[in-house]
Amino acid sequence: MKKLSKVQLKQQALVLDVADKIEAKGRADIPGMLQCWFDVEYHLFPGSLLMCFQFEDEQALAAAEPDILKWQKRLSGAMLKKGVILKDMRKHLVFTLKGPDD
Structure with a gap:
């Protein structure tokens, strides 16, 4: 894996901060949510950001x-506060049953 540049390290810190805050709020507000995880290619940031809310079962996901x-x-608002504009917010957050290793 290639070492991240200073800019990419700043982007990573920004995404981790937003993900931690959104995950804490989501786990408090959404029954059955297990975790929040994300995937991003920093050289394509912010367009490549995909944040996932993982749920324990189909019933919790459907609810x-x-x-x-x-x-x-x-998510879009939290990123905007950090100075990052997500052009199509629907592409950047999904609900799923899959974990980061699936």
Whole structure:
């Protein structure tokens, strides 16, 4: 794996900070949410950012699905506060049953 540049390290810190805050809020507000994880290619940032809310089962996922737009807006707003504009917020946050290693 290639070493990250100073700019990419700043981007990584920014994404980790936002992910930690969103995950804490999500786990408090959404029953059945296990964790928040993300995937990003820093040389394509912010377009490559994909944040995932992982759920414990299909029932919890189905119950949370109607609120996905609210969480996409929260992610977009949190990134905007850090100076990062997500052009299409719907592409950057998904609800899933899969974990980061699946």
